[in-house]
Amino acid sequence: MESENNKYQSRRDFLRKAGKIAAVAPLVALPSLLIRKATATGYVWQIDPFKCTQCGQCKTNCVLTPSASKCVHAYAMCGYCDLCGGYLRQGVKNISTGAENQLCPVAAIKRSFVEEPYFEYIIDEDLCDGCAKCVKGCADFGNGSLHMQIKHDICVNCNECAIARTCPSNAVIRVPALEPYLPKDKAGKH
Amino acid sequence: MSVSKAKVILVFLLLILWQVNAMAQDRFPRPEFETDYKYPEHQMPGQRGPLWEYFDVAVLIAALSVTAWLAIRKRSRRGLLYMSLFSVLYFGFYKQGCICSVGSVQNVSMALFNSSYSVPLSALLFFIIPLVFALAFGRVFCAGVCPLGAIQELTGFRPLKIPKAAEIVLASIPFVYLAIAVVFAATESQFIICRYDPFIGIYRLDAPHTMIIFGALLLLAGIFINRPYCRYLCPYGVLLNIFSRFSWKHLTITPAECTNCRLCEESCPYDAILPSDPEPVIRDRSSMRRNFLVYIIALPLFAAAGAVIAYNLSDFVAGGNSTVRLAREIRLEQETGLESLTKAAIAFREAGKTEEELFAEEVHITGRFRKAMPWAGIFLGLSLGAGLLANSVRSRRPGYVPHQGRCYSCGKCFKYCPIKVPEQNEVKA
Known part of the structure; x- marks a missing residue:
């Protein structure tokens, strides 16, 4: 009985040891496989402005409210004209230009006079809710200088971006964390 | 004749296309300023520095070590609860969930099967380190480090047992979940573990309402059926379960030798206590x-x-x-x-x-x-x-032992064991 017990015990020990080795193997193999490919700095999410179709999903699908995606301005592309679809003019009583849908609903676009006949448009990011209405208007009727970008001081960098999952044009992509922005006037066309 | 005609049309078409393209870029001419106006700077604030991720890795290792010590050496349920509280606060509310070990499964499988994606080192470490600890000390990660487990640990007030058959069926869900999650990640489709993460909305205090409802329902259910996410959903738990079975050291119910008093029998809400089985039944x-x-x-x-x-x-x-x-x-x-x-x-x-x-x-x-x-x-x-x-397979057990795969090392069984080993300083006194 005693010897039989020992026999069982040693078989069990052997199996347990084999199991341990089998468990250690992938723990050694996986890192050594992946470490060469690993990046120390990782990725962040960003909107490729050339893929973006201004559908407005950024506003609603971000896990944060208001969304971490905001409208930014590529100044070097702007025409600096008097007319900006997104800008709410002072003193306008009835909006009858037919471009109501481009108008910033939170009046986050501020402007200042530069010189005749140019105006500078600046986006107040604290107000901007990322609805992309002005971006759509600018892309359809203007120079396309307004575009969407994810602001990394707000973004919590989810492992999977909720906007990326629902973006219909797959414009939200992982970019290296060392170059976290794709501004339209600086990034080369993809 | 017709060929050259087609060529002319083609050239025209190209010209029109080029024109349309150019117009989309520059409908209005860019101004040439006469004053010395300069374009404003782009506001491009950076994220939390990458160094912080390695600080988090260090915190992870420290938290795992402390939890292992509390579970195996110190045998302190109270200490483990404080550890859970720490994890809820740090990994949960402060770090707001990402990156977590549970989700890192997907980063690793995506990197394995896609040459275009390289896994962030911090994600790889978050994936490997809890598994290494599971192999050494059991599922100490679940006990007090995982923010998803910790919040459930703190809210499981009234443990109820559920029927064995239901338990077996429900406990098989994580395997399917893991398999599907790895397939989706490997094919670069989506990260379902992150998508259906129940508690991240609570940690961020901000989420789509479906996420909040799912999390709240799980927490409510967890009051009675403790740790529902860990037991019936968590895909990373599958890996921890496997690795923990071969762990070098593991939490024990009793500090010394089990006297088979059966007091701990009903103490485990997770059905992870194996009764003693000293004599193998030769008959069957x-x-x-x-x-x-x-x-x-x-x-x-x-x-x-x-x-x-x-x-x-x-x-x-x-x-x-x-x-x-x-x-x-x-x-x-x-x-x-x-x-x-x-x-x-x-x-x-x-x-x-x-x-x-x-x-x-x-x-x-x-x-x-x-x-x-x-x-x-x-x-x-x-x-x-x-x-x-x-x-x-029937194993011979002289006393009550935890099931190393299912045990979360939560320490709920400690207080049921009547055997007390005096602490060293008490002996001295």
Whole structure:
């Protein structure tokens, strides 16, 4: 009985040891496989402005409210004209230009006079809710200088971006964390 | 004649296209300022520095070490609860969830099967370190470090037992979840573990209401059925379960030798206490041996069946990929003649990609699913077989011991054990 017990015990020990080795193997193999490919700095999410179709999903699908995606301005592309679809003019009583849908609903676009006949448009990011209405208007009727970008001081960098999952044009992509922005006037066309 | 005509038309078409393209860029001329106006600087604030991620890795290692010490050496349930509280506060509310070990499974599998993606080192470390600790000390990660487990640990007030059959069925869900999550990540489709993370909305105090409802329901259920996410959903728990079975050291119920007093028998809400079984029943040994042999032989059959079933499901599962879904929509649109009005279809028409390109992409992605799914099936078949096999093996246990796979090292059983070992300083006094 005693010897039989020992026999069982040693078989069990052997199996347990084999199991341990089998468990250690992938723990050694996986890192050594992946470490060469690993990046120390990782990725962040960003909107490729050339893929973006201004559908407005950024506003609603971000896990944060208001969304971490905001409208930014590529100044070097702007025409600096008097007319900006997104800008709410002072003193306008009835909006009858037919471009109501481009108008910033939170009046986050501020402007200042530069010189005749140019105006500078600046986006107040604290107000901007990322609805992309002005971006759509600018892309359809203007120079396309307004575009969407994810602001990394707000973004919590989810492992999977909720906007990326629902973006219909797959414009939200992982970019290296060392170059976290794709501004339209600086990034080369993809 | 006709050729040159076509050439002229082509040149014209190209000119028009170029014109349209140029117009989209510059409908209004850029101003030439006379004053010394300068373009404002782009506001491009950076994220929390990458160094902080390594600080988090250090915190993870420290938290795991402390938890292991509390569970195995100090045997302090109170200490483990404080540890859970720390994790809820630090990994949960402060770090707001990402990156976590549970989700890192997907980063690792995506990096394994895609050359275009390299895994962030911090994600790799978050994946490996808890597994190493599981192999050394059992599931100490679950006990007090994982923010998802910790919040459930703190809210499990009234543990109830659920029927064994239901437990077995429910406990098999994580295996399927893990397999599907790895397939989706490997095919770059989506990260379902992150998508259906129940508590991240609570940690961020901000989320779509569906996420909050799911999390709140799980927490409510968790009051009675403790740790519902860990037991019936957590895909990372599958790996920890496997590794913990071979752990070098593990929490024990009793600090010394078990006297088989049976006081701890009902103390575990997770059904992870194995009763003592000192005398093997000789009577049914032959039938057990037969069962064991049958299951050993059946193991490859299970794997093969899993592969076949999963392969046949691969087209269905591929529907989880947005490109495949879009391609199917567009094809349906062609067949029925009804215009698809989903956002993806509208964006597709605006983006100007051809349908042929889309369909080619669909074929490529479905092909990847067909390659990946059989492996998922083999994994599930082998898991089922191994589970049956483990059931047919009887181990001799002189006292009550924790089931190393299922035990979360939460320490709820400590106080039920009447055996007390005096602390060293008490002996001195």
